[in-house]
Amino acid sequence: MNNETINTEKREAIVQAMLELITERGFHATPMSMVAEKAGVAAGTIYHHFKSKEEIINEIYARLKANMGEALVREDASEEDYKKRFYRFWLNLYYHFIDHPKEFLFLEQYANSPFITKVTKEENQRYYQPVIDFLAEGVWSGILRNMDVELLVAMVYGSVxxxxxxxxxxxxxxxQNRVQQGVQASWDSVKMD
Amino acid sequence: MNNETINTEKREAIVQAMLELITERGFHATPMSMVAEKAGVAAGTIYHHFKSKEEIINEIYARLKANMGEALVREDASEEDYKKRFYRFWLNLYYHFIDHPKEFLFLEQYANSPFITKVTKEENQRYYQPVIDFLAEGVWSGILRNMDVELLVAMVYGSVxxxxxxxxxxxxxxxQNRVQQGVQASWDSVKMD
Amino acid sequence: MNNETINTEKREAIVQAMLELITERGFHATPMSMVAEKAGVAAGTIYHHFKSKEEIINEIYARLKANMGEALVREDASEEDYKKRFYRFWLNLYYHFIDHPKEFLFLEQYANSPFITKVTKEENQRYYQPVIDFLAEGVWSGILRNMDVELLVAMVYGSVxxxxxxxxxxxxxxxQNRVQQGVQASWDSVKMD
Amino acid sequence: MNNETINTEKREAIVQAMLELITERGFHATPMSMVAEKAGVAAGTIYHHFKSKEEIINEIYARLKANMGEALVREDASEEDYKKRFYRFWLNLYYHFIDHPKEFLFLEQYANSPFITKVTKEENQRYYQPVIDFLAEGVWSGILRNMDVELLVAMVYGSVxxxxxxxxxxxxxxxQNRVQQGVQASWDSVKMD
DNA sequence: CATGAATGAGAATTCATTCAT
DNA sequence: TATGAATGAATTCTCATTCAT
Incomplete structure (x- = not known):
């Protein structure tokens, strides 16, 4: 086990502990001492890896956005029919969150919080750019209703x-039946009549 | 001005101060001393009207849910065409929140927080019961797609x-154009094809 | 005992505790918990009376400068002979510090510390203005050697x-003999030959 | 470059870094990590050369006292006239401190601090023994006023x-004019009338 | 009911020192 | 010797709540 592995291990433990505690209890209700204990490190150790409590939040945010971006485009094949691809994206996202509920809850709570810096947000937009492009393309090609792409993205994400x-x-x-109703409703809400 | 009016005034001031501060700053970043100052009362006075900080949150929640319920059914006329009534409900809710952004932000933040007790939640469901019934009736009468009413309610509320x-x-x-796109997408997501 | 007396009492206790501890141990080696304990108040109470640890230092500084200013001009009689008045001022200051050693040590340690704000310093210069004027007058009337008054003040204060x-x-x-040697040396260092 | 030179270099760097930081920021406001960074060594390395933070202070104190002792007697010639030698000593010390302000500030701050052990102090008295002897001789020979030599030393050092x-x-x-006023005042304060 | 000084547990963070590499 | 990650006790300050007036 080399040095880097050791470092990564402690850092990982801190991030994981914080993610779990924060989704269960909230940011302010999660003292650093609790994070330290759960991560199995000394309180001071946290501050070797992160400048502050808020910095950890930002790192978690970045990771979860990356995870989400990866999950989103999994098994996409661009030669498929548009609707099928829409369904796949929607379901990819849905099941990613079902499989990682803490990640979902974290993003819901902190996506619009002042803890996440503008920089962090902007750096992480790229992860779902492919899907934004996909939706824009749907509008442009007349498959989707002529809506502003921001509204489109928000509505679809909202339904998931x-x-x-x-x-x-x-x-x-x-x-499965209800999930099917969900994705179908979402599709119907944006597809051209 | 009798005593009761005076009491009501202080209570009101506390609730309003807390609502404003909490939506701007969050629960834990809003000290009671700040609420007291903004409300123009002494810190101790708050505890004559409320048992704890959390109790105020619950009262705010109840009020906002009531406000929302009232706004929702405003100018409803049951003899109107179903789609028109759907649009009216949707837009009532939308404009209510646009007009009362703090109320919206509060409900988004605290609707799923542990501060709101189960009792508070249940007591306040009645306010939107008419609209739940309206959607159930839509399904039953074949105007809306055959979805579980909880899913239906959630999807529509989510789109607003x-x-x-x-x-x-x-x-x-x-x-106005974009709002129209929103309500239309929401209708299309639930109406029978 | 009225409210003001009570407030004054706690505030006093805090200031006195801080003064004693800080002269014995230094600023950074004096935790607020120790001040609280010595003052017989709760830790939080200190922060009702002072915004921060540094603010207490500033208040102490202001008080001690005022004390010193008062002591300095005690029993001065302007009709007396200049040298006698010089001796009186010198000895007033000397015995004031001998009687209040903590005040002396505090001023030595903190007079030039960054904790004392510029504002605090400027507000408290007035206390020894009369003596500055006295020395300036000595130069002007040819009793004292023709030195810059700042140098003069510094040399005399330094000898005390x-x-x-x-x-x-x-x-x-x-x-008494050695004190006499001290004041005499100080006088000889500034008097016109 | 041999090993010893390397060691000496690191030790030097640590001492210099600490001296600079401590005079600018104070003992407690200077973390060892900062000293390490400024010295260009790892934090742990400091503890190979010094047992503790306080030990560095003591080493600095010893060095500065030695520097001061050397500067004091520079260009002294015992056959010179007494007053000239006094002036030389006084000005030697004055310009030494003007040239090495950090050394002066350090000595002012720490000369009476509990960090400097009794042992360190006593070991370093020898550096200015020649000047103490010089002043004692002045008293004995009737050139200086009949004062206790400790008082004499303190008054003269104080004026510098x-x-x-x-x-x-x-x-x-x-x-130059004001410096001249200073040394003259100091001489007048101790010379026999 | 109203006040606001007082409480004291608990928060985030710092830092001298250690020790495995 | 040199490194620097890790430690954990200690620090300043906050804040929900109480209670004497």
């Missing part, structure tokens, strides 16, 4: 998020 | 929230 | 401080 | 320090 929340809150058991 | 967020974040100027 | 330090450090027992 | 402080604080521009 709504379904994920329903599942996670256990308000509704999101079986 | 998405548009409000776009407006408030100033990501997109939500002019 | 030197004698006080010798006494406090117990390097030398400053009996 | 006063002038140096005026210069360093920029309160007064200490041109």
């Amino acid at each position: 998020a709504t379904c994920v929340k329903l599942h996670l809150s256990k308000e509704l058991d999101m079986n | 929230a998405t548009c409000v967020k776009l407006h408030l974040s100033k990501e997109l100027d939500m002019n | 401080a030197t004698c006080v330090k010798l006494h406090l450090s117990k390097e030398l027992d400053m009996n | 320090a006063t002038c140096v402080k005026l210069h360093l604080s920029k309160e007064l521009d200490m041109n």
